[in-house]
Amino acid sequence: MKIAQIAPLWERVPPPTYGGIELVVGRLTDELVRRGHEVTLFASGDSQTLASLEAVYPRALRLDSKIQERPLYEVLAPSQAYQRATEFDIIHSHVGVWALPLAEVVSTPTVHTLHGRFSRDSGEIFGYHSTQPYISISDAQRQIDLNYVKTVYNGIDIGNYSYYPKPQDPPYLAFLGRFSPEKGPQHAIAIAKKTGWRLKMAGKVDVVDVKFFEREIAPLIDNRQIEFLGEVNHAEKADLLGNASATLFPITWDEPFGLVMIESMATGTPVIGIKMGSVPEVIAHGKSGFVCQTYDEMAEMIPAALELDRKTCREYVKNNFTITQMVDGYEAAYEKVLQGSVKNYPSHPARLYPLPKIVS
CATH class of the missing domain: 3.40.50.2000 (Glycogen Phosphorylase B;)
Structure with a gap:
């Protein structure tokens, strides 16, 4: 053809x-x-x-x-x-x-x-x-x-994502995505602040989002609890997601898919997301992560996410979201x-x- x-x-x-x-x-x-x-x-x-x-x-x-x-x-x-x-x-x-x-x-x-x-x-x-x-x-x-x-x-090519059988110690939450209002980095920070968890964040800041980033994100980055890594390559992305205890997906819009979710689950790291757009189709609730109604519920589900089987997360991607x-x-x-x-x-x-x- x-x-x-x-x-x-x-x-x-x-x-x-x-x-x-x-x-x-x-x-x-x-x-x-x-x-x-x-x-x-x-x-x-x-x-x-x-x-x-x-x-x-x-x-x-x-x-x-x-x-x-x-x-x-x-x-x-x-x-x-x-x-x-x-x-x-x-x-x-x-x-x-x-x-x-x-x-x-x-x-x-x-x-x-x-x-x-x-x-x-x-x-x-x-x-x-x-x-x-x-x-x-x-x-x-x-x-x-x-x-x-x-x-x-x-x-995704699951072979390009190493499996991480356990999260890094000291533990942290991950956020990966554009730093724009619809991707919800402001909510990821709020969840980290509320729960006391460390948060590692990576992604690009487009020109249209510079003011948002400077006003709502940058002042909260202290590189102790809230760490900003900037744009990362594939290897750095896999390490960020795979070493995390859970990945946050606190979007504010109807995300049509959300590649980050399957990338995270492929490394073994469960995803906690908000019930918008494709999230209920991509996350197997209670198996590879949790689909939540509110951002407060996302914070509450972190302990439960830690109990999920990381092998199950990876197998779920292997069975549903491969090239x-x-x-x-x-x-x-x-x-x-x-x-x-x-x-x-x-x-x-x-x-x-x-x-x-x-x-x-």
Whole structure:
């Protein structure tokens, strides 16, 4: 099968540190090549892949200080991919709304993986193009009426995550993610302060989140109880998660998947998360962690998390969230679209109004 993969340009594929979408695209692309498919990856020129790389821009956009309006450049990858549409059996887009209008004017079918949640505005645009084939990364993500082909959970190469049979002493809690309000680092700190636990935190601070970080996070970092590690590479990330007694996932938004959860569980460390978005689908409550109604409950469940079997956490990921299972799902989706089981009719302009209803 000749497949085009369109990746966001914000990070390279795979990312050297933090970047969930690009990490998934990298794993998917390489495994498709290993399975004998002819894959072309449209991504930044610093990407590393087994596929044929189409370097849309020389480097990850966030690393180029010369660009003043970085989001505008995201249109480059789908533009170049669709100019070559006749070369592929199927196009797989990971760039959201940017590919939608182009997908409707070529004969090569496109499947779109949804990597984010729907806002009022994005919901309107996706609703306008509702009949194109979509893949959700959790059932919770399906907040508006679209032509869903399948739900395919993100997967990891569990062999790249060492198993940590017991947490580090002295013990600590871990937080890994963007330092933004929706990821909840402020709640992770509050939980640590309330319980007296040490907290090690790692992740990037995007430009849009600098003020939030400086106002609500930085003043609380004392590098004794609350430690900030900055961005970490894969080995450092695995050590951070694997040596922790538990990983906190105190999000404030409907997270469509949350790769950190399966990465933590793969090392043996249970996850305590808030009941929003995909969390109930990813955490096996009472086995690989706990799904809580409130942040106070998250704090209360720390002692119970310490009693969970760390081998069970790892086995749970091995049985549900591997690259093999993810790529099996995507191959099945491609075949379904190519066989005509999922139609890709042009959307009708009348679908634009009224706005699609987004489930709160």
